[in-house]
Amino acid sequence: MLEDKNEQRTSLAELGEFGLIKHLTDQVKLTHKSSIKGVGDDAAVLEFKNKQILVTTDLLIEGVHFDLSYMPLKHLGYKAVMVNLSDVYAMNGKATQITVSLAVSNRFPLEAIEELYAGIHLACKTYNVDLIGGDTSSSTKGLLLSITAIGEANKEDIVYRNGAKPNDLIVVTGDLGAAYLGLQVLEREKQVFQANPNAQPELDNYTYLVERQLKPEARKDIPNLLKELDVKPTSMIDISDGLSSEIIHICSQSEVGCNLFEDKFPLDPQVISTCEEFKLDSTTVALSGGEDYELLFTVDTADYPKIKANPHLTVIGHITEKDEGMNLITRGNQKIELTAQGWNAMLK
Amino acid sequence: MLEDKNEQRTSLAELGEFGLIKHLTDQVKLTHKSSIKGVGDDAAVLEFKNKQILVTTDLLIEGVHFDLSYMPLKHLGYKAVMVNLSDVYAMNGKATQITVSLAVSNRFPLEAIEELYAGIHLACKTYNVDLIGGDTSSSTKGLLLSITAIGEANKEDIVYRNGAKPNDLIVVTGDLGAAYLGLQVLEREKQVFQANPNAQPELDNYTYLVERQLKPEARKDIPNLLKELDVKPTSMIDISDGLSSEIIHICSQSEVGCNLFEDKFPLDPQVISTCEEFKLDSTTVALSGGEDYELLFTVDTADYPKIKANPHLTVIGHITEKDEGMNLITRGNQKIELTAQGWNAMLK
Numbered sequence: 001m002l003e004d005k006n007e008q009r010t011s012l013a014e015l016g017e018f019g020l021i022k023h024l025t026d027q028v029k030l031t032h033k034s035s036i037k038g039v040g041d042d043a044a045v046l047e048f049k050n051k052q053i054l055v056t057t058d059l060l061i062e063g064v065h066f067d068l069s070y071m072p073l074k075h076l077g078y079k080a081v082m083v084n085l086s087d088v089y090a091m092n093g094k095a096t097q098i099t100v101s102l103a104v105s106n107r108f109p110l111e112a113i114e115e116l117y118a119g120i121h122l123a124c125k126t127y128n129v130d131l132i133g134g135d136t137s138s139s140t141k142g143l144l145l146s147i148t149a150i151g152e153a154n155k156e157d158i159v160y161r162n163g164a165k166p167n168d169l170i171v172v173t174g175d176l177g178a179a180y181l182g183l184q185v186l187e188r189e190k191q192v193f194q195a196n197p198n199a200q201p202e203l204d205n206y207t208y209l210v211e212r213q214l215k216p217e218a219r220k221d222i223p224n225l226l227k228e229l230d231v232k233p234t235s236m237i238d239i240s241d242g243l244s245s246e247i248i249h250i251c252s253q254s255e256v257g258c259n260l261f262e263d264k265f266p267l268d269p270q271v272i273s274t275c276e277e278f279k280l281d282s283t284t285v286a287l288s289g290g291e292d293y294e295l296l297f298t299v300d301t302a303d304y305p306k307i308k309a310n311p312h313l314t315v316i317g318h319i320t321e322k323d324e325g326m327n328l329i330t331r332g333n334q335k336i337e338l339t340a341q342g343w344n345a346m347l348k
Numbered sequence: 349m350l351e352d353k354n355e356q357r358t359s360l361a362e363l364g365e366f367g368l369i370k371h372l373t374d375q376v377k378l379t380h381k382s383s384i385k386g387v388g389d390d391a392a393v394l395e396f397k398n399k400q401i402l403v404t405t406d407l408l409i410e411g412v413h414f415d416l417s418y419m420p421l422k423h424l425g426y427k428a429v430m431v432n433l434s435d436v437y438a439m440n441g442k443a444t445q446i447t448v449s450l451a452v453s454n455r456f457p458l459e460a461i462e463e464l465y466a467g468i469h470l471a472c473k474t475y476n477v478d479l480i481g482g483d484t485s486s487s488t489k490g491l492l493l494s495i496t497a498i499g500e501a502n503k504e505d506i507v508y509r510n511g512a513k514p515n516d517l518i519v520v521t522g523d524l525g526a527a528y529l530g531l532q533v534l535e536r537e538k539q540v541f542q543a544n545p546n547a548q549p550e551l552d553n554y555t556y557l558v559e560r561q562l563k564p565e566a567r568k569d570i571p572n573l574l575k576e577l578d579v580k581p582t583s584m585i586d587i588s589d590g591l592s593s594e595i596i597h598i599c600s601q602s603e604v605g606c607n608l609f610e611d612k613f614p615l616d617p618q619v620i621s622t623c624e625e626f627k628l629d630s631t632t633v634a635l636s637g638g639e640d641y642e643l644l645f646t647v648d649t650a651d652y653p654k655i656k657a658n659p660h661l662t663v664i665g666h667i668t669e670k671d672e673g674m675n676l677i678t679r680g681n682q683k684i685e686l687t688a689q690g691w692n693a694m695l696k
Contacts, residue, residue: 053401055445055447055480055481055496055498056481057447057449057481057482057483057494057496058449058483059449059450059451059483059484059485059494061451061485061486061487061488062488063488064451064485064486064487064488065485097403099403099405099496101405101406101407101494102407103407103409103412103492132403133403133404133405134405135405135406135407135494136407137407137409137412137413138409138412139409139412139492140409140410140411140412140489140490141488141489141490142488142489144451144487144492146405146407146449146483146494148403148405148447148496150403
C-alpha cells in the first residue's frame with residue numbers, strides 16, 4: 001500500500017529528529033487543565049492538585065541505540081532506565097515510577113531477558129523507583145525497549161528549558177566526553193576481536209570511559225544538591241545528545257545566546273589521554289560526544305557564591321543576548337559558532 | 349555475546365506473554381506511597397493527593413500486530429491510541445494524556461508518518477486526550493509504535509480485575525467477534541489481490557467487520573454510563589485478547605469461577621452471516637477472536653434492574669465459586685471448560 005504511492009515524498013533525514021517532532025506536533029493543543037507542559041521539554045508536566053507529575057519516555061532499539069556484541073544485557077537494562085530518569089532529574093524532579101515495554105525476537109532465550117530485567121530491577125532499587133507496568137511482545141528483528149518514567153515535583157521547583165536570561169551562568173555537572181570515548185574503545189576492541197577471536201580485550205586504561213558508556217548513572221543527587229544550596233536554576237536539560245546540542249536547546253527555547261569557554265570544560269584525565277591516543281580533539285568530544293547523562297543548567301549570577309566551590313559543578317560559560325549567537329570561545333580566544341553536530345570550524 | 353552462552357535456555361514460547369510478565373515482575377515491590385497498583389491490571393494506579401492517576405502502555409510492531417498491506421497508516425495511528433485508551437476506560441477512568449514513541453525504517457517517507465500522526469491526532473481530538481510527549485527513532489526494520497496513556501479517576505470509582513464474587517452477573521458491552529472476522533476478510537482480499545492485482549476488493553457485505561478491525565472505538569462512554577446508572581462494577585477488563593482470555597483474568601484474580609452462556613453472546617448479523625460463509629463457529633469467534641475493545645465487567649445482582657434494558661449492555665453469564673471452574677454453557681446445556689485459547693472441546 002505504501003509502496004504504491006509515489007506522489008510527493010520528503011526524506012525524514014532532511015528534517016532530522018527534532019524537526020520531525022516539531023513538524024508532527026506543531027498543531028497539538030493542550031486542552032486539559034492537568035496538562036501543564038506537553039511536547040518540547042525533557043518531560044511533560046501534569047498537575048493533579050498540589051503535586052505536578054513528570055512523564056518522559058525513550059525508545060532504545062538494537063542496532064540503532066546499542067550493540068549487544070559489547071553491551072551486556074544487564075547493563076542495557078540499567079542504562080535504559082537511567083536514560084529516562086535523567087530526564088526527570090533534568091526537570092528538577094524526583095523520579096517515582098517507570099513502565100517498561102519490551103519486544104524481542106525468538107533468538108533471545110528467557111535467561112537473556114532475565115539478565116535485561118536484572119539490570120532494570122537494579123536500577124529501580126538503586127534509584128528508588130517503582131516498576132508499575134509495561135507490555136511485552138515478539139519482534140520480527142532484534143530487541144527493543146520503550147521505557148516511560150514518571151516523577152513528581154512541587155510546581156515552584158520545576159525547571160524548564162526556556163528560562164535562561166542574559167548574564168546567567170552556564171553550569172555543568174560531572175565531566176564530559178567519557179561515554180563517547182568509551183564507545184570508541186569498545187568499537188575498537190570489537191574489531192580486534194572480530195579479526196582475532198582469541199584476543200583478550202585491553203580495557204585497563206579505559207575503565208572510567210567504559211563504565212560511563214556501559215553503566216551511566218543519572219544525576220539523582222543534583223535536584224537534592226540544588227535544594228540544599230538553595231539554588232533554583234533558570235533552565236535545565238540533561239546531556240544525552242552532547243553539550244552543544246543541549247545548550248542550543250536551552251538558548252533556542254529561552255531566546256538567548258551563549259558563550260561557552262573551551263578552557264573551562266571539565267574533562268577526566270582518561271578523556272584527555274584517550275583523546276591523544278585516538279587523535280581526537282577533546283573539545284569536540286566534550287561538545288558532541290553525548291550520552292554523558294550529566295545535567296546542564298543556568299543560574300542567576302547572584303547564585304554564583306553558592307555553587308562556586310562545589311566539586312560536582314563547573315561553570316563553563318554564560319548566557320548572552322540572542323543577537324550575539326551561540327558560541328564557543330577557544331583557548332586562543334577565537335569565537336566559533338556552535339552547531340547541533342558540534343561546531344562549525346569556520347572562524348569568524 | 350548472547351550467542352556464545354549455551355547453558356540453560358528456557359523458550360519464551362513455553363512461558364507465554366502473561367507467564368513472562370509474571371516471571372519478570374514477581375519480585376517487584378512498590379515502595380512509594382503514590383504507587384497504589386503496579387503490574388497486573390489494565391493500568392497502573394498512582395495517587396497524588398485526591399485524584400488517582402492511571403498509566404497504561406502498549407507496543408505495536410509491524411509484522412506482529414499489524415500488516416500495512418491492508419492497514420492504512422492513519423487507521424493504524426488511530427487504533428494504536430484506542431488500544432491504550434481502552435485500558436484506561438477498563439479501570440473506569442477518564443483518559444487525559446498520551447505519549448507516543450515511534451521508530452521507522454528509512455522506507456517510510458515523511459508523508460507516511462504524517463498519515464500515521466493524522467490518525468493519532470484524530471483519536472486525541474475525538475477522545476479529548478492531550479498528546480504530551482514521546483520519542484522518535486530510526487529502526488533497522490519496519491515500523492513500531494509505543495504508546496502510554498495516562499488517565500485519572502476518583503479512588504472510589506476505580507474498578508480492578510480482582511473484585512468479582514459468586515453470583516455477580518457478567519456483562520459485556522457492544523458485540524463480539526467482528527474485529528476478528530474483519531481481519532479474516534482482509535486477509536482473504538489480500539490473497540486475492542496477490543493472485544490478481546487487478547481484482548477489486550469486495551468488502552460491501554463486511555463493512556461493519558472491516559471497520560471494527562481497522563477503526564475500533566474505545567468505550568469512553570461506558571464509565572459515564574455506569575455513573576449515570578449508579579452502577580459500580582465489582583471487576584472490569586477490556587476485551588483485547590478475546591472474551592475467554594479476559595474472563596479467565598477476572599476469575600483468576602478474583603479467585604472465583606464462572607458460567608458463560610453461549611446463547612447470550614451478543615453477535616452482529618454480519619458476524620453470524622460471515623461465520624456461516626467462512627465455516628467458522630460464531631461462539632469460538634466470540635470467545636477467542638479478540639481486538640473487540642469492548643468492556644467486560646461484573647456487577648452485583650442487586651444492580652440487575654439498573655442494567656437489564658440497556659442496549660449497550662448484555663448479561664452473558666454469572667460468577668460462581670472457584671471450585672466450579674470456568675465454563676461455557678452451550679445451547680445444548682453442555683458444560684465446556686474455558687481456556688485462554690478459546691475452549692477445550694472436551695465434554696464433561
